[in-house]
Amino acid sequence: MLDERKANILRAVVEQYIETAQPVGSGVVADAPGVQVSSATVRNDMVALESDGYLAQPHTSAGRIPTEKGYRFFVDNVVDEVRLARSDAKSVRTFFSQAHVELERMLADTTRLLSNLTHYAAVVVGPSHEEATIRSLQLVALTDRIVLAVVVLSNGVIEKQVVEAGADVSEQQVAEASALVASQALGRTGDGLRQVADEALRHTDPAVTALARQAVGTLRGESAEAEHVYIGGAAEIAAAFDAVATVSEVLRILEQQYLVVRLLNDVLDRGLNVAIGTEVGVEPLADCSVVVAPVEVDGQTAGTVGVLGPTRMNYQQAMAAVAVVSKRLGQTLSEG
Amino acid sequence: MLDERKANILRAVVEQYIETAQPVGSGVVADAPGVQVSSATVRNDMVALESDGYLAQPHTSAGRIPTEKGYRFFVDNVVDEVRLARSDAKSVRTFFSQAHVELERMLADTTRLLSNLTHYAAVVVGPSHEEATIRSLQLVALTDRIVLAVVVLSNGVIEKQVVEAGADVSEQQVAEASALVASQALGRTGDGLRQVADEALRHTDPAVTALARQAVGTLRGESAEAEHVYIGGAAEIAAAFDAVATVSEVLRILEQQYLVVRLLNDVLDRGLNVAIGTEVGVEPLADCSVVVAPVEVDGQTAGTVGVLGPTRMNYQQAMAAVAVVSKRLGQTLSEG
DNA sequence: TGCTAGCAGTCGCTGACCGAGAGTGCCAGC
DNA sequence: GCTGGCACTCTCGGTCAGCGACTGCTAGCA
Numbered sequence: 089m090l091d092e093r094k095a096n097i098l099r100a101v102v103e104q105y106i107e108t109a110q111p112v113g114s115g116v117v118a119d120a121p122g123v124q125v126s127s128a129t130v131r132n133d134m135v136a137l138e139s140d141g142y143l144a145q146p147h148t149s150a151g152r153i154p155t156e157k158g159y160r161f162f163v164d165n166v167v168d169e170v171r172l173a174r175s176d177a178k179s180v181r182t183f184f185s186q187a188h189v190e191l192e193r194m195l196a197d198t199t200r201l202l203s204n205l206t207h208y209a210a211v212v213v214g215p216s217h218e219e220a221t222i223r224s225l226q227l228v229a230l231t232d233r234i235v236l237a238v239v240v241l242s243n244g245v246i247e248k249q250v251v252e253a254g255a256d257v258s259e260q261q262v263a264e265a266s267a268l269v270a271s272q273a274l275g276r277t278g279d280g281l282r283q284v285a286d287e288a289l290r291h292t293d294p295a296v297t298a299l300a301r302q303a304v305g306t307l308r309g310e311s312a313e314a315e316h317v318y319i320g321g322a323a324e325i326a327a328a329f330d331a332v333a334t335v336s337e338v339l340r341i342l343e344q345q346y347l348v349v350r351l352l353n354d355v356l357d358r359g360l361n362v363a364i365g366t367e368v369g370v371e372p373l374a375d376c377s378v379v380v381a382p383v384e385v386d387g388q389t390a391g392t393v394g395v396l397g398p399t400r401m402n403y404q405q406a407m408a409a410v411a412v413v414s415k416r417l418g419q420t421l422s423e424g
Numbered sequence: 425m426l427d428e429r430k431a432n433i434l435r436a437v438v439e440q441y442i443e444t445a446q447p448v449g450s451g452v453v454a455d456a457p458g459v460q461v462s463s464a465t466v467r468n469d470m471v472a473l474e475s476d477g478y479l480a481q482p483h484t485s486a487g488r489i490p491t492e493k494g495y496r497f498f499v500d501n502v503v504d505e506v507r508l509a510r511s512d513a514k515s516v517r518t519f520f521s522q523a524h525v526e527l528e529r530m531l532a533d534t535t536r537l538l539s540n541l542t543h544y545a546a547v548v549v550g551p552s553h554e555e556a557t558i559r560s561l562q563l564v565a566l567t568d569r570i571v572l573a574v575v576v577l578s579n580g581v582i583e584k585q586v587v588e589a590g591a592d593v594s595e596q597q598v599a600e601a602s603a604l605v606a607s608q609a610l611g612r613t614g615d616g617l618r619q620v621a622d623e624a625l626r627h628t629d630p631a632v633t634a635l636a637r638q639a640v641g642t643l644r645g646e647s648a649e650a651e652h653v654y655i656g657g658a659a660e661i662a663a664a665f666d667a668v669a670t671v672s673e674v675l676r677i678l679e680q681q682y683l684v685v686r687l688l689n690d691v692l693d694r695g696l697n698v699a700i701g702t703e704v705g706v707e708p709l710a711d712c713s714v715v716v717a718p719v720e721v722d723g724q725t726a727g728t729v730g731v732l733g734p735t736r737m738n739y740q741q742a743m744a745a746v747a748v749v750s751k752r753l754g755q756t757l758s759e760g
Numbered sequence: 761t762g763c764t765a766g767c768a769g770t771c772g773c774t775g776a777c778c779g780a781g782a783g784t785g786c787c788a789g790c
Numbered sequence: 791g792c793t794g795g796c797a798c799t800c801t802c803g804g805t806c807a808g809c810g811a812c813t814g815c816t817a818g819c820a
Contacts, residue, residue: 128764
């Protein structure tokens with residue numbers, strides 16, 4: 089553990105480096121508030137911090153920059169007041185006070201809000217629809233053999249799934265299968281669909297039975313896994329790094345949305361709100377940090393909110409923004 | 425108009441510059457196939473090409489680079505054989521031979537295909553749903569006052585629209601309004617919904633009438649405007665430019681999807697397949713070019729396919745890829 | 761013991777300079 | 791009208807010196 093002065097010095101280095109992206113020398117640190125000692129003393133402490141792995145020196149006669157361990161200490165021990173700037177708090181408030189009836193648009197807009205607040209890329213993973221109840225389930229014939237199963241959930245989300253019938257089916261048969269499936273599914277949660285037994289789906293016409301069972305089978309398979317991801321502010325990534333190769337790599341990761349979801353969940357599973365550099369666990373994101381928070385609806389985790397930026401990130405502000413947005417989002421979701 | 429040798433020289437410069445991104449000197453041009461003259465002659469022609477505005481010189485004693493006018497000439501007069509590389513043609517074929525029943529996923533995947541082929545960002549604007557017929561229209565109550573209108577179109581696309589009822593409505597009322605609207609809308613095109621007169625929607629219960637009319641009204645307003653855009657390969661933008669500021673600007677444009685749609689349509693409206701630099705008409709995209717093609721289904725335009733890359737783009741390949749993909753996409757859409 | 765002032769030393773950055781090389785424009789000759 | 795040749799221009803890479811920033815160390819002071 090670091091004594092108070094060393095912690096203050098580390099804090100000063102991190103804050104300064106976040107601001108300027110330049111190695112920080114002992115001079116400016118000595119002038120920082122909370123460090124009322126001479127630059128020589130700062131230097132002595134800096135060598136200690138360096139040998140303890142909190143700071144690094146790009147080369148002799150350059151200032152210090154924080155290591156991952158340094159950022160980690162900063163995040164764990166130094167970041168205190170989780171408070172948004174007044175104007176930011178206001179834009180969050182106005183955002184959530186607007187009516188958002190369509191879940192999906194709201195989540196997409198939320199990424200925009202977050203990336204505007206933080207100037208980093210923002211990720212929102214939508215609530216898994218397992219908890220929402222099924223308000224409507226309908227089979228619609230598209231062609232003689234292809235049927236679309238459309239599920240409307242209580243949160244306004246629509247799941248759809250293509251069902252290919254084994255043989256040609258008539259409009260009439262589709263309608264009957266639709267009614268049959270609906271009778272079993274309505275009111276259940278998306279997850280509850282798994283409990284619909286094939287035996288419950290029976291009709292005098294075997295073709296109808298078959299179609300109904302197949303529809304439920306397809307929906308069973310899908311509904312649990314489909315995570316809805318929204319990513320916004322990719323352009324901020326370009327602004328945050330100065331090597332175009334890094335930007336390209338990071339964007340390539342962001343394009344693989346399933347990877348991003350897994351990444352966020354991994355971080356949360358490890359009990360972290362912040363993953364720094366290699367902690368993120370994806371090699372091309374070694375220069376990136378991630379700040380995440382679960383979205384809680386009625387005490388249940390129902391989604392994730394996060395931002396992705398350079399390790400040289402304004403953690404204080406990002407953590408505040410993510411915390412506030414995830415909380416407000418949870419509230420809004422539990423109301424609507 | 426340029427004589428043949430000048431055209432060949434211009435061609436050589438453009439092709440070389442596309443490949444190397446370096447100013448092209450008279451020496452390499454003289455060695456190019458189709459230019460069997462000495463470098464001195466090439467130089468003489470180059471000054472002519474420069475004073476005609478086809479080439480530019482970053483500084484004396486540097487080679488030449490093409491201007492927008494130079495690229496334009498190249499695209500209009502030089503690009504001839506629109507042919508994909510064998511392996512690329514194959515991946516297009518396998519892509520479209522796979523079953524794609526869900527339109528939206530297919531379009532999203534198409535952007536991935538195109539950006540893989542060209543290594544530029546790809547844009548696909550989905551078919552406006554005006555031509556597809558309505559297979560199902562259903563009102564689903566989410567809360568006492570909020571009703572979701574769900575429209576399933578014959579191409580498998582689902583449109584949804586939130587309808588807020590003026591007063592609380594019962595499940596029964598929603599069901600009746602749903603049947604009422606469906607009876608009028610089924611079989612019409614999405615556009616044809618506009619022709620449903622309010623008078624045709626009448627029910628003994630005035631609340632049902634009101635809800636039905638409001639639902640149709642909301643759907644009327646929306647269905648025409650909602651363009652579905654898919655953008656893929658944003659990471660390629662980062663690889664294509666070496667100034668991180670440019671990358672950031674371009675990505676910022678791509679994030680505004682409505683702007684991208686308008687941009688592509690503008691280009692097509694001007695009767696162009698290729699827009700080069702300032703021709704694109706968006707100031708931050710001055711270093712970008714766009715290659716577009718309409719997607720035709722049964723002779724009707726039903727979407728757009730395009731790529732966006734640096735002005736220093738491989739037009740030949742990009743044009744070929746866009747042409748093939750748009751054609752195959754049109755075929756696939758008219759089948760399914 | 762802990763802090764500080766001071767000083768020598770290291771190293772990157774900047775600007776000047778220079779030579780090599782690439783490319784040009786022009787001219788004379790074929 | 792094309793070409794070879796030549797003088798010229800300008801960039802690029804490398805070297806070097808001066809400068810400035812910052813460090814590490816040491817001696818001295820409270």
